[in-house]
Every structure is written in C-alpha cells, then in structure tokens.
Amino acid sequence: MATVTVPANTSVFLLDIEGTTTPITFVKDILFPYIKEHLEDYLSDHWEEDECKQDVHLLKKQTEEDHRLNRAGPVHAVDQTVHTDEEKAIREVVDNVLWQMAADRKTTALKQLQGHMWRVAYNTGKIKGEVYQDVVPAIRGWRRQGMKVYIYSSGSVEAQKLLFGYSVEGDLLDLFDGHFDTNIGAKVESKSYERIAERIGCTPEEIMFLTDVTREAKAAEEAGLNVAVVLRPGNLELTDEEQAHYSTITSFSQLELSSRP
DSSP, X not given: OOOEEEOTTOOEEEEOXXXXXXXXXXIIIIIXXXXXXXXXXXXXXXXXXXXXXXXXXXXXXXXXXXXXXXXXXXXXXXXXXXXXXXXXXXXXXXXXXXXXXXXXXOOHHHXXXXXXHHHHHHHTTSOXXXXXXXXXXXXXXXXXXXXXXXXXXXXXXHHHHHHHHTXXXXXXXXXXXXXXXXXXXXXTOHHHHHHHHHHHTSOGXXXXXEESXXXXXXXXXXXXXXXXXXXXXXXXXOOHHHHHHSEEESSGGGEEEOOOO
C-alpha cells in the first residue's frame, strides 16, 4: 500500500466528513432519509418553540436571498410573527427543505434545521454516527505526535458533534480540537481556508486537508494548504488529470508523518 508523506512543517490536520471520515452511504441512506421521513412531524411538534422559529426564520431569509438572485425554487413566504394557517405554513417549510435537499444545497439555514432534527435522533439512539475503521487509530496516532485535528464540513457544527459524540465507536469528541462549518465560508472558496488558518492560529502551509471533493481540494490548495484526496467506496471517481495532480489515499493509515523538526 503506497504511503503519502505529510510535509514536515505540518501541525494541523483538517478533515472533511462525508466520504472522508464517514461513508457517503451513512449520509445518503440514513441521515437524509431521516429528515425526509420526520420533517413534517418534527415541525408540528416544535413549531411554537423558539429554536424552531429561528430555524424557520433563517429558511425565510435564505428564500428571500434566492429570490433576489433569481434562483428557482418553491416560494416560501412563512413569517411566524404573523398569524398564519399553521398546517399550510408547515407544508411550505417542508416543500422548501425538500427542494433544497433535492438540489443538494449546503445553505446554513438548511444545515441548522437538519442538525436540530438529528440531535433528537442521536439522543434517542435512533441513529449512531458511522466512522471508517482506519480513522480513529490514525487520529490518535497524530495526536500522540503533537498534531491538532479539526473538522470542516458543510454540516453544522452541532451535526458534526452529534455524529462523533454518538458514534458506533462511542464518544470521539476528545479527538478534535475544533469544528468549522459553512459559517466560516463555503468549502469551494479559498478564502474559507485562509480564515480557518487564521482562526486556528497557524499558517495555511501548516495544515494538511483531507477531502474527497476535488473542488474543495483546489480551493484549499489555492489558499496554501497541503491536500490529499481520499478515495472511498461510493466517492466520485477522479479524472486522469486529477489523479495525476493530487496525492490520493484510500485509508488514513497511508499517511506517513515526516520526522518532526
């Protein structure tokens, strides 16, 4: 099995989740269907609660932004500060959320609501986070050598913490020094990675980013990060050009730390 040498100046690992630490099938076949199946009941049960009101308000603001930018989509005109037919209002939210999910959107509004719904599922044991078997031993080894480890995912920070806090391998949150989501910026924008380096307190060149998505890898590389693309079952295949350009791994165990300076 070929190894990829991590540059000697690396002090931080930044990890994507879906397709990197966790099978895509867990997200596609378990997390997303849970939302679709329970969305209407969840909204009905929590409609008058402040957290749900905030989620709906964020979805409304996102729809206004979409409308301003002429993006197609269902018109979502819910405003809980005005008396509305609750059943109709909930139906509009459901339509909007399902439309966003069908379009595989990564909006903060969508991810926040999903995170709140998954919290219920994890807390009640209906869902346990899946992690590839090579991930935990590798991270423990990196930490023993003084590395810091952060997560950067389009899923909300809360959803990230739920996945690792209620995983099939138990509570793994002590493995991570911090979490980033789309509040820091989109994963396909290089500025996001510059902000992450600034927030961590290191240079971009000290970070090793692992992802399965080459558009993210490109943005991270442009910001100065070191990158390896993770090839897992079900992930998108790389083009010949991408294969030639990026270091690739099929397991975290293939990463070899250089001797520390």
